[in-house]
Structure formats: structure tokens, C-alpha cells
Amino acid sequence: MSVLVNKNSKVIVQGFTGGEGTFHSEQMMDYGTNVVGGVTPGKGGQKHLGKPVFNTVKDAVDATGADVSIVFVPPAFAADAVMEAAEAGISVVICITEGIPVSDMIIVKEYLKDKECRMVGPNCPGVISAEQAKVGIMPGFIFKKGNVGIVSKSGTLTYEAVDQVTKVGLGQTTAIGVGGDPIIGTTIKDAVELLMNDEETDGIIMIGEIGGNLEAEAGKWIQKNGSKPVVAFIAGDTAPKGRTMGHAGAIVGGESDTASAKKEILRSCGVHVVDSPADLGVKMAELLN
Amino acid sequence: MNKKYSLNVVRNNNFLHLPKIILIMNLHEFQGKSILKKYGVAIQEGIVVDNSNDAIDAAKKLNTETGSEWFVVKAQIHAGGRGKGKVIETGSNGVVIAKGLNEVEEKVNGILGGHLVTAQTTDKGKKVNKVLIAEDAYAPDFDKTSEFYMSVLLNRETGRNIIMYSTEGGMNIEEVAEKTPHLIHKEEIDPKVGVTAFQCRKVAFNLGLSGKAFKDMVKFVKALYSAYEGCDASMFEINPVLKTCDDRIIAVDSKVSLDSNALYRHPDYLEMRDLSEEDPMDVEADAAGLNYVNLDGNVGCMVNGAGLAMATMDIIKQSGGEPANFLDVGGTADADRVEKAFNIILKDKNVKGILVNIFGGIVRCDRVAKGIVQAYKSIGEIPVPIIVRLQGTNAIEAKEIVDNSGLNVHSAITLKEAAEKVKTLVH
Numbered sequence: 249m250s251v252l253v254n255k256n257s258k259v260i261v262q263g264f265t266g267g268e269g270t271f272h273s274e275q276m277m278d279y280g281t282n283v284v285g286g287v288t289p290g291k292g293g294q295k296h297l298g299k300p301v302f303n304t305v306k307d308a309v310d311a312t313g314a315d316v317s318i319v320f321v322p323p324a325f326a327a328d329a330v331m332e333a334a335e336a337g338i339s340v341v342i343c344i345t346e347g348i349p350v351s352d353m354i355i356v357k358e359y360l361k362d363k364e365c366r367m368v369g370p371n372c373p374g375v376i377s378a379e380q381a382k383v384g385i386m387p388g389f390i391f392k393k394g395n396v397g398i399v400s401k402s403g404t405l406t407y408e409a410v411d412q413v414t415k416v417g418l419g420q421t422t423a424i425g426v427g428g429d430p431i432i433g434t435t436i437k438d439a440v441e442l443l444m445n446d447e448e449t450d451g452i453i454m455i456g457e458i459g460g461n462l463e464a465e466a467g468k469w470i471q472k473n474g475s476k477p478v479v480a481f482i483a484g485d486t487a488p489k490g491r492t493m494g495h496a497g498a499i500v501g502g503e504s505d506t507a508s509a510k511k512e513i514l515r516s517c518g519v520h521v522v523d524s525p526a527d528l529g530v531k532m533a534e535l536l537n
Numbered sequence: 538m539n540k541k542y543s544l545n546v547v548r549n550n551n552f553l554h555l556p557k558i559i560l561i562m563n564l565h566e567f568q569g570k571s572i573l574k575k576y577g578v579a580i581q582e583g584i585v586v587d588n589s590n591d592a593i594d595a596a597k598k599l600n601t602e603t604g605s606e607w608f609v610v611k612a613q614i615h616a617g618g619r620g621k622g623k624v625i626e627t628g629s630n631g632v633v634i635a636k637g638l639n640e641v642e643e644k645v646n647g648i649l650g651g652h653l654v655t656a657q658t659t660d661k662g663k664k665v666n667k668v669l670i671a672e673d674a675y676a677p678d679f680d681k682t683s684e685f686y687m688s689v690l691l692n693r694e695t696g697r698n699i700i701m702y703s704t705e706g707g708m709n710i711e712e713v714a715e716k717t718p719h720l721i722h723k724e725e726i727d728p729k730v731g732v733t734a735f736q737c738r739k740v741a742f743n744l745g746l747s748g749k750a751f752k753d754m755v756k757f758v759k760a761l762y763s764a765y766e767g768c769d770a771s772m773f774e775i776n777p778v779l780k781t782c783d784d785r786i787i788a789v790d791s792k793v794s795l796d797s798n799a800l801y802r803h804p805d806y807l808e809m810r811d812l813s814e815e816d817p818m819d820v821e822a823d824a825a826g827l828n829y830v831n832l833d834g835n836v837g838c839m840v841n842g843a844g845l846a847m848a849t850m851d852i853i854k855q856s857g858g859e860p861a862n863f864l865d866v867g868g869t870a871d872a873d874r875v876e877k878a879f880n881i882i883l884k885d886k887n888v889k890g891i892l893v894n895i896f897g898g899i900v901r902c903d904r905v906a907k908g909i910v911q912a913y914k915s916i917g918e919i920p921v922p923i924i925v926r927l928q929g930t931n932a933i934e935a936k937e938i939v940d941n942s943g944l945n946v947h948s949a950i951t952l953k954e955a956a957e958k959v960k961t962l963v964h
Binding site: 323324347348349350351352353354355357358386387389390400401402403404405406407408411428430431455457458460461481483484485486487507523524525526 | 691693694696697698728729766769771796798799801802840841842843844845847848850851852853854855859860863896897898928929930951952953956
């Protein structure tokens with residue numbers, strides 16, 4: 249098994265014919281992802297990369313039976329693209345776009361509440377199930393089928409973890425980039441929960457950063473429900489404390505969100521926290537052997 | 538470590554190659570107030586000036602318009618705690634009262650052009666280029682006024698905006714939250730309907746208001762929230778909100794931060810950016826399209842991706858060094874960008890060495906290696922050793938290119954190797 253995407257996923261690309269959409273669609277298809285078409289309003293009826301282009305997500309779903317969408321639409325239109333996917337019956341929408349206004353995402357989050365649609369991202373590298381389907385922008389060749397699930401806020405740091413896992417002789421089930429924006433569709437806790445319930449995943453690597461409560465929330469969930477070892481790294485130990493003009497955010501956040509505070513919380517929840525990102529793979533191997 | 542720096546500032550992996558400046562744009566008090574006023578929020582009136590002659594004219598004008606006989610002179614810098622802060626050169630506070638027109642010039646000269654140190658600045662302070670001459674909103678009877686706290690911001694946990702408010706105005710709200718959390722109230726806003734009339738009334742009741750002040754507060758809250766939504770803010774903090782002697786409700790201060798991602802909808806606000814408030818090296822890097830934050834350490838770094846960049850800084854520290862900067866070169870990392878990045882890092886004279894850490898995914902490592910060698914040659918002599926760690930596609934070929942370049946560049950493939958090399962650098 250794997251989570252969110254697999255070899256049976258029928259994927260459409262929103263923003264298919266644009267520069268980023270074209271480049272990454274080719275990369276995804278090279279990896280073996282079942283890309284069944286794409287959406288670019290006004291270009292419906294054309295072919296692109298040998299696949300049909302549709303005017304609306306609804307048309308694409310009706311014609312192809314697509315169930316997963318990846319969004320490469322520019323930030324001003326990306327929120328609308330996500331809602332369109334949800335309305336058309338897409339069950340997983342992965343939004344790569346960076347730079348979407350927070351006020352747009354507040355609306356999207358509200359809109360998705362009563363839809364059977366999970367959003368991953370925005371501002372994320374996407375989701376990949378090793379040797380099955382890549383629905384994102386990560387370098388596919390570093391992934392190897394195996395039993396480690398990966399959840400991360402960051403792009404290149406995910407690749408680092410994946411590479412280490414592969415080099416110690418393990419491999420990955422699914423890697424989920426949740427994104428670093430203030431409002432995201434799938435939280436670290438949500439992603440950990442998916443992997444915890446996945447039969448083929450035996451261990452989970454969780455990569456967080458300073459800021460926000462997502463890691464602590466995941467830690468508390470793991471403490472209660474965890475059945476598999478979780479290795480975590482929190483980037484930003486050396487990051488100086490934020491100097492924003494007001495301090496209201498810290499109060500709403502409640503708990504301290506520095507790297508060391510997060511590590512402490514995670515350790516108290518039974519998560520194996522490594523201080524150096526160079527130790528992620530080794531630590532996972534140690535726990536699984 | 539007294540640096541402007543937050544997660545929000547550094548999260549930018551240049552995807553889709555957007556011309557990204559900063560994710561949050563902070564405004565000065567007078568700029569924030571101008572936005573509030575536009576949306577019908579009552580404010581303490583004032584006129585911003587950059588010299589003492591204009592200050593006197595401004596005070597005269599305020600006197601005519603508002604009848605105010607005393608004036609508040611407020612330093613305009615991007616930092617809180619101005620009232621208690623001190624100007625290094627003169628010892629004046631950052632917010633002072635001129636008791637009459639004859640005192641305006643002297644008070645302005647005590648602040649303008651000086652460096653104001655507050656609890657939120659470094660000990661070098663921030664240069665004051667502008668002051669706001671404001672009406673004395675507490676006249677005529679200070680004892681009949683009361684101060685409240687109000688902010689609007691995103692609650693990340695629910696993905697909705699909240700209005701946070703308290704009877705404890707004019708105080709450090711963090712202290713209030715710590716010592717008397719029951720005095721802080723929150724109203725969460727349903728995005729489908731916006732702030733409702735009953736919520737506005739609830740705020741006014743909880744603040745203990747009645748009569749005209751109650752009605753004014755209801756209007757104030759409604760207008761404040763529509764301003765927040767209208768300008769795509771990421772935070773409003775109004776501290777204090779003042780009930781005047783004649784029961785009007787006005788914003789005496791304003792801390793407004795805008796969501797940079799939404800600035801394309803408000804091009805006029807882009808002009809409010811004050812580059813003098815930002816670190817000059819950060820501004821220069823920004824102009825070169827690099828996501829850079831200047832820090833105090835001795836080991837420079839150049840990394841692709843914000844998360845890996847932070848992790849690299851952690852590794853430098855764990856190896857006995859201190860990171861001199863945060864720098865995300867983005868996905869392309871070609872010779873031109875690498876050269877610009879080297880140039881920025883080398884401006885910092887504390888830098889003893891540079892760690893380049895690139896995970897080559899779709900961009901191949903050998904191309905990045907060639908770019909580094911080319912950039913090095915184009916700059917000429919780089920006075921400090923460079924450790925290049927390239928991992929990912931064609932990492933071994935990349936290492937050969939670096940090793941055979943004949944330059945003062947040391948190669949590494951794993952993070953562990955890179956960390957060991959940093960150790961030899963700092964010892």
C-alpha cells in the first residue's frame with residue numbers, strides 16, 4: 249500500500265500547458281505517474297504532451313475519471329483552481345503553487361469543509377509513492393520502494409532524508425510534503441496519521457521547522473495513537489527569535505514554537521528526535537533493525 | 538542575535554520564479570492609520586513630517602482642525618515600545634508630549650535624526666527619519682479616558698481570523714496573556730459572513746462600555762475588520778484603542794502588517810515599503826533575487842531550499858561555528874546566481890569560510906559544480922576557504938569537477954563530511 253497516491257491514481261494537471269506545468273508533467277510521466285490529461289481554461293480540445301486538455305476540471309473528470317489533481321496555476325488563480333477541483337469530485341488535490349494570499353486560503357479552507365476532497369499544500373513539493381506515482385516536483389530517482397513514510401514541511405530537506413533512507417538500505421512508502429504556509433490542507437498530524445494507518449509503512453520520518461504548532465500537535469497525537477517508531481528533525485535551532493512588530497501571534501499560538509521547545513515536546517511524546525539532519529537515515533535504520 | 542527574522546521571512550523556495558520580496562510588509566504607524574481612516578476607523582489625527590519647520594506647521598494645522606493645544610511627537614520606526622525607548626543622542630523618549638506650540642520644535646529635535654533604542658530594537662537603535670505630530674487625544678481630562686487593546690490576526694489552528702481584545706490597553710499584551718489570561722477575549726470570524734453585529738456588541742459589552750462609547754465601539758470593530766479584510770493584512774494591532782473624554786473610540790497607535798502575497802491587488806501599498814527599515818545587505822540580496830538574511834556568525838552558507846538552509850545553519854553551529862547568514866539560492870543555482878551569492882556573503886568581513894550545500898534534484902550537481910567554479914574564477918581570488926557539498930544527481934562527477942578545479946575549494950558528499958570540514962575551518 250501507500251497513501252494518497254498510487255499506481256492506480258488518475259492524475260490531471262491544472263495549469264497543464266504553462267511552463268512549470270509542462271516541465272513537471274513530463275517529469276511525472278517519466279516517473280510512471282498515470283497522467284490522464286490536464287486543464288487550461290480556453291485550451292480545451294487541444295492535446296498537450298500527448299494528453300487531452302480540458303477547459304474545466306469537471307470536463308476532465310467526466311472524460312477521464314481522474315481522482316487526483318496537481319495545481320501549477322499562478323498564485324492569483326490558484327485558490328480558485330483548488331476549489332474547482334474539489335467541486336468536480338477530485339479526492340486529492342495537491343497544490344504546488346507558492347505565494348497564495350492568506351485571505352484566499354481562508355476561503356478555500358472553508359469551502360473544502362463539506363467536500364470529500366483532501367488538499368495537500370499549498371507551497372509544497374507534492375506527494376510521491378515510491379516506484380508508483382510521483383505527483384509533485386521532487387527528483388524521482390532518489391526514491392526507492394520500501395517501508396519508511398516521510399512527512400515534511402520543506403522540499404530539499406525532504407530529499408536529504410529520502411536520500412539517507414535509501415543509502416542505509418531502506419526505502420520509502422510515501423513521502424508527503426505538507427508545505428510551509430500559514431494555512432495548509434493536510435497538517436503534519438494528518439499526514440502522520442495516514443502513514444500510521446498504512447500497512448506497508450513500518451517507520452515514519454517527520455521533518456519540521458521553527459514556527460507554528462503543527463509538530464507539537466503531531467507529537468501529541470503520536471503519544472496517544474502511535475504504533476510505529478517516529479524519527480524527527482526540527483530545523484532552525486540557530487534561527488534567531490522572530491522580531492515581528494506585534495506579538496499577538498505568539499499568544500494565539502499558545503505554546504512556544506522555537507526549535508528547542510518543539511524538540512522537547514516531541515521527545516516527551518516518545519518521538520526519536522535527532523539534533524543533526526545527517527542522522528535521520530541512520531536513526532531510522534537503528535530503530536527498524 | 539537581535540535580528541529581524543522569522544519563519545515567514547525565510548519561507549520562499551522561489552518556485553514559479555515569482556519576484557518575491559518579503560512575505561510580510563510592515564508599515565509605519567502613520568501609514569497604518571491612513572489605511573484605517575480610509576475604511577472609516579476613527580483615529581488619533583496627526584501629520585507626518587521629516588523636519589522641525591514642517592512640524593510646527595503641522596501642529597498649527599492640527600490646532601485649527603482639532604482644537605488640540607498639546608501635541609504628541611511620535612518617532613516613526615518599525616519597532617514597538619517607542620514610548621519607553623530612548624534616543625541615544627539626546628536621551629529623549631520615542632514618544633513625547635509638547636505642551637504647546639512653543640515646545641514642538643525642541644521635542645521634535647530630540648527625536649528626529651537620532652537613533653531610538655527600544656525593547657524591540659538592537660542596542661544600536663533605529664534611525665528616526667520621520668515623526669508623527671499627533672493631536673493630544675487624552676485632553677481635556679486624562680482621568681476620564683480609558684485604554685483598550687485590540688488586534689486582528691489569523692488563528693492558524695482554525696484557519697480563521699480572530700479579533701483579540703482586552704480591557705488592559707496600553708500594556709505589553711504578552712505580559713497580560715501571561716499574568717491575567719482571563720482578561721484577553723477572542724472573537725473568531727466566520728469567513729462566510731464576516732464580523733457580525735452581535736460579535737461587535739459582544740466586544741463592546743466585554744470592554745464594559747455603555748451609551749455613546751458602546752455605539753462607537755460597535756462601529757469601530759466593524760470598520761476595523763473591514764479594513765483588515767480590505768487591505769489583505771496579516772496583522773493589525775491597535776494598542777491602545779482609546780475612549781476619549783467625550784466617549785469617542787479612536788485608534789491611538791497602529792501596527793499594521795500586510796500580506797506581501799496579496800500586494801498585487803494593492804499596488805499603491807507597495808510604495809509604503811521603507812527600505813531604510815531593512816538591513817542594507819538584505820535589501821541588496823533582495824535586489825539580486827536572493828533570499829538572504831544577514832546574521833552575526835563567522836561561517837557563511839549558500840543552500841537551495843529554506844528548510845535545508847536552516848538545517849545547514851544548525852550543522853554549522855553543531856560543528857563549532859556560528860552561521861553568518863541564511864541564504865536560499867533557489868532551485869536554479871546557476872553560475873550567475875552563485876556569483877551574486879558569493880559576493881553578498883563576502884561583504885561580511887566576519888566570514889572565515891563558506892559552506893555551499895546543494896541537493897541537486899532536477900538541477901544536476903555537475904552543472905552546479907561548474908557554476909561554482911565559473912563564479913569563483915569570475916570573482917578572482919576568494920580570500921576564505923569554501924566547502925562545497927553537492928548531493929543528488931551526478932554528485933560524484935560534481936565532486937571531481939570541484940576537486941580538479943585547482944581552487945581553494947574542498948568537496949564533500951554527505952552532510953557528515955561537510956560538518957567535519959566545517960570543524961577544521963573554525964578551529
